[in-house]
Amino acid sequence: MVKHHIKLALLLLVIAGLFAVTSSVDASTELAAAAPAATQSSMPWWGWPLLLFVVTFVLGILAVLGGVGGGVLFVPIIGGFFPFHIDFVRGAGLLVALAGALAAGPGLLKKGMADLRLAIPVALIASSCAIVGAMIGLALPANVVNIALGGTILGIVAIMLVAKKSEYPEVSQPDNLSTALRISGIYHEPSLGQNVNWQIHRTPQGLALFIIIGVMAGMFGLGAGWANVPVLNLVMGAPLKVSVATSKFLLSITDTSAAWIYVNNGAVLPMMVVPSIIGIMLGSVVGVRILAKTKPASIRYMVIGLLLFAGLRALLKGLGIWN
Numbered sequence: 001m002v003k004h005h006i007k008l009a010l011l012l013l014v015i016a017g018l019f020a021v022t023s024s025v026d027a028s029t030e031l032a033a034a035a036p037a038a039t040q041s042s043m044p045w046w047g048w049p050l051l052l053f054v055v056t057f058v059l060g061i062l063a064v065l066g067g068v069g070g071g072v073l074f075v076p077i078i079g080g081f082f083p084f085h086i087d088f089v090r091g092a093g094l095l096v097a098l099a100g101a102l103a104a105g106p107g108l109l110k111k112g113m114a115d116l117r118l119a120i121p122v123a124l125i126a127s128s129c130a131i132v133g134a135m136i137g138l139a140l141p142a143n144v145v146n147i148a149l150g151g152t153i154l155g156i157v158a159i160m161l162v163a164k165k166s167e168y169p170e171v172s173q174p175d176n177l178s179t180a181l182r183i184s185g186i187y188h189e190p191s192l193g194q195n196v197n198w199q200i201h202r203t204p205q206g207l208a209l210f211i212i213i214g215v216m217a218g219m220f221g222l223g224a225g226w227a228n229v230p231v232l233n234l235v236m237g238a239p240l241k242v243s244v245a246t247s248k249f250l251l252s253i254t255d256t257s258a259a260w261i262y263v264n265n266g267a268v269l270p271m272m273v274v275p276s277i278i279g280i281m282l283g284s285v286v287g288v289r290i291l292a293k294t295k296p297a298s299i300r301y302m303v304i305g306l307l308l309f310a311g312l313r314a315l316l317k318g319l320g321i322w323n
Contacts (some may be wrong), residue, residue: 012216023119045271046081053275056096060283065290066303068160069251070280071097071223073303076153076310079146080317084272086142086149090221091262097223099277100284101251113245117183118200118238122210126224127257129214134261136217143318149220150315156226156307158302164232171237183195187242198239206236218258223251256273276303 045052056074063070071260079086108114137145174184184199200206209231217224228247232238238246262268316322 025241028298030214049275050273052082052272055285056279060280060285061287061290062283062306063280064284064287066300068303069097069225070100070284071221071255072153072156073306073310074224074276074280075122075221076149076307076314078272078276078309079149080313082209087146087262087265087267087279088269088272089143090137091259091267092269092276093221094218094259094262094277095268095273096280097221097251098226098255098259099281101223101255102168103281105249105252106240108245108248111189111245114185114249115238115242115246117181117185118232118242119246119249119253121181121183122232123253125207125274126214126217126250126254130212130218130254130258131261132177133215133218133220134258135218136215137221138261138265138267143320145220146318148190148318149320150311151279152216152220152222153307153311153314156203157224157304157311158305159230160307163234166233168198168242169237169239169314171199171201173185173201174199175201175203180195185242188241189220189241198237198242200236200238202235202237206231206252207285209235214254217254218261221258221262225251226252266289 041198055077056070059073059077060070063073071093074096075089077147079089082089105114109116140148142221178184178200181203183203184197186195188194202280209227213224213227213231215229216222225247229240229243232239232243232246232301259268313322
């Protein structure tokens, strides 16, 4: 299993490197914007990739133990404490989230956990809006993006604190739209030893929320697992396991759409993307093994505290209070 993850990581890194090289001619403006921060550091050029690898390795472990996506930790922490322009951080964040989604997506589909009928209409809306969000994010000044990012991260912290999860939501009657799209399914639940039939409701409201989620995913490069799961589970009524699996599959579509905008604008640096993806994926493998021996609840609150600190840092950095 570890060898499989390493091979997949290396493949993704080669693809990311090729994308970055082909877009390097268009990157002069972004590189100029990042240069002032880089010239203030006395660390050698190879020091930052090495430090990125170490930090993202730890983030990969925490992401698994805390039940969050790597992208939602990557962007505020790397953007707040590393001397990289926020555009490069967001571009790398999308590729980090994309790497995890591509690693998990095929297995989830094969097991019948991720549902295509549920994913396709949501992905169509979210991916289209993610493109718009990426364009908006790249057009805004860095301080405005940091303020909005800080506010979003603090909102995610609030959602994580108050949102409850429902293993098997009660949906007595599917709505007309979900019936017309035939969004329903069945999967085997080992803990119950039986098959679980499910259907959804409030489909128009859920799809409308994914417009906002898509824009935010593209604008901030966070991925969107933190928002996908509550909407699919609590609003639309999909079982928790189906919501988590379908959300992971959705990231491979939504993040790909937004990532192309960053690649096309030269906002993807191999020096950031390569060590970050390797660190996150190897950390995730270690995190899965540690998960069986630790209490997820305590780790979850540690992740919430980390996000709270990173969100405040981004907000204060955008306001010019903490540079």
